[in-house]
Amino acid sequence: MDSDLIIVGSGIIGLTSAYHIKRQNPDLSITIIDKAPTYSQGNTGKSAAAFRNLFTTSLNYSLSNSSIDFYRHIQEDLGFNIGMKFTGYLFLVTHQIPGWSEILEERGLVKWMELDEIFEGAVITRKPSPDASDIIGLDEITGGFFGQKCGIMEPDLLSAFYYGELKRMGVDFQFNTEVRHLNLVPTNPLNYPGEPYIWQDKTIGGIETNRGTFRAEKYILATGVWTTSLLDPLGIDSHIRPRKRQIFRIGGEDIKKILYSSKLNPDRVAPFIVLPHAGVYIRPNPKENSIWVSASDNIGRDFSFTEDPLPEREFYDLNLRPVLEAYFPAFSSARVDGSWAGYYAYNTINRTPYIFRSLNVIVATGTSGSGILKGDSIGRIVSAVYSGDEQALLYDGSSIEVDKFGIENHSLERELVVL
Numbered sequence: 001m002d003s004d005l006i007i008v009g010s011g012i013i014g015l016t017s018a019y020h021i022k023r024q025n026p027d028l029s030i031t032i033i034d035k036a037p038t039y040s041q042g043n044t045g046k047s048a049a050a051f052r053n054l055f056t057t058s059l060n061y062s063l064s065n066s067s068i069d070f071y072r073h074i075q076e077d078l079g080f081n082i083g084m085k086f087t088g089y090l091f092l093v094t095h096q097i098p099g100w101s102e103i104l105e106e107r108g109l110v111k112w113m114e115l116d117e118i119f120e121g122a123v124i125t126r127k128p129s130p131d132a133s134d135i136i137g138l139d140e141i142t143g144g145f146f147g148q149k150c151g152i153m154e155p156d157l158l159s160a161f162y163y164g165e166l167k168r169m170g171v172d173f174q175f176n177t178e179v180r181h182l183n184l185v186p187t188n189p190l191n192y193p194g195e196p197y198i199w200q201d202k203t204i205g206g207i208e209t210n211r212g213t214f215r216a217e218k219y220i221l222a223t224g225v226w227t228t229s230l231l232d233p234l235g236i237d238s239h240i241r242p243r244k245r246q247i248f249r250i251g252g253e254d255i256k257k258i259l260y261s262s263k264l265n266p267d268r269v270a271p272f273i274v275l276p277h278a279g280v281y282i283r284p285n286p287k288e289n290s291i292w293v294s295a296s297d298n299i300g301r302d303f304s305f306t307e308d309p310l311p312e313r314e315f316y317d318l319n320l321r322p323v324l325e326a327y328f329p330a331f332s333s334a335r336v337d338g339s340w341a342g343y344y345a346y347n348t349i350n351r352t353p354y355i356f357r358s359l360n361v362i363v364a365t366g367t368s369g370s371g372i373l374k375g376d377s378i379g380r381i382v383s384a385v386y387s388g389d390e391q392a393l394l395y396d397g398s399s400i401e402v403d404k405f406g407i408e409n410h411s412l413e414r415e416l417v418v419l
């Protein structure tokens with residue numbers, strides 16, 4: 001064996017899983033393999049890196065709420081800057097109040113706010129023009145639900161924290177190493193051709209990479225959206241689908257009027273704003289004096305997958321911009337000065353992560369567009385599954401049944417707030 005444990009994938013889920021397993025088992029030898037030249041170059045590096053504890057299911061709430069506490073601990077107590085800013089999340093709404101808001105209000109996670117309590121000056125057009133109303137179907141904004149324990153952070157800095165800690169604890173990293181397939185072998189080989197036969201017990205005996213075979217006793221696949229291509233040949237279902245998502249960076253002087261319009265924090269940085277139509281959102285990016293915009297398009301967006309997805313400029317021009325401009329006039333003079341695209345590893349049933357064991361492999365995927373903000377808790381659950389525990393203890397002291405993320409007893413509670 002090259003190591004006791006091999007983790008494939010050095011995105012946030014591979015890093016947090018390794019961190020918690022190594023802390024629980026200091027003598028364990030762990031190798032983390034990634035095809036990229038360094039850590040977090042997959043979808044972790046492409047994310048909007050916003051965080052919120054605003055989820056309707058109890059599982060997603062627990063994962064996010066505790067991870068936010070741990071990330072705050074990293075930044076405030078350990079003094080490691082991860083770019084965490086509590087700008088808040090604002091869901092703008094029209095006369096049609098969304099059903100989920102009641103659940104979040106009851107739990108005290110959001111409060112209703114008038115626009116003039118939030119924004120300085122006239123950055124928002126409350127009532128879109130008759131054209132925008134008729135053609136796009138936009139309605140008047142009546143106010144918003146504001147969540148306080150929410151904001152933005154920097155995934156490269158967060159990942160750097162985990163990477164530094166893992167190096168310090170002696171975890172081995174093998175970059176530029178692409179896993180091509182997992183070798184399914186009989187637990188007790190007879191050395192006959194065509195093994196393993198259906199009547200033999202099976203295990204993963206090694207992983208084939210562009211740099212030769214690596215072997216360990218156990219494996220973790222923290223390969224996000226790529227998990228399907230590694231599991232399909234083995235007949236193991238990843239239970240996820242790729243959902244393309246793209247981000248457009250918008251700069252210019254007028255955009256600063258939106259970016260620094262908040263009355264709610266000393267830096268005046270605007271909250272992460274979700275518009276009341278088509279899941280269009282605005283993510284403040286004060287580090288570069290810009291704003292990132294995106295949307296959660298589902299119907300009409302196919303499930304195809306390419307290794308390096310490209311952003312579609314017309315998606316911004318024809319889909320996002322009309323909605324943005326109708327509510328925030330500053331977008332009419334703004335320019336796109338950068339863009340990129342990636343994928344959510346999407347659990348189409350209930351939008352909750354999948355963490356399950358099959359043979360000697362633990363699979364952790366299905367983060368459904370919120371893997372960074374739930375990353376620390378997911379790492380703790382993977383560690384519990386590795387140790388064979390039924391419950392995982394989260395940073396905030398709560399415990400969570402690991403089975404709910406598995407296949408047999410997967411929670412059927414469906415998340416309502418997915419961006």
Ligand SMILES: Cc1cc2nc3c(=O)[nH]c(=O)nc-3n(C[C@H](O)[C@H](O)[C@H](O)COP(=O)(O)OP(=O)(O)OC[C@H]3O[C@@H](n4cnc5c(N)ncnc54)[C@H](O)[C@@H]3O)c2cc1C
Nearest residue numbers: 009011013035042043044048049050179224342371372373
């Ligand atoms: C546009 C966009 C916006 C997002 N916004 C947010 C947000 O605001 N907040 C939030 O919390 N989440 C957000 N997400 C989701 C978040 O990025 C993911 O949930 C998270 O990054 C998943 O982490 P991961 O470690 O599972 O996957 P990844 O970060 O994709 O890591 C998988 C790793 O596996 C490696 N790998 C894959 N196959 C192989 C192989 N065969 N051999 C070796 N290595 C391999 C890859 O190189 C990669 O490094 C967003 C995602 C996108 C695309």
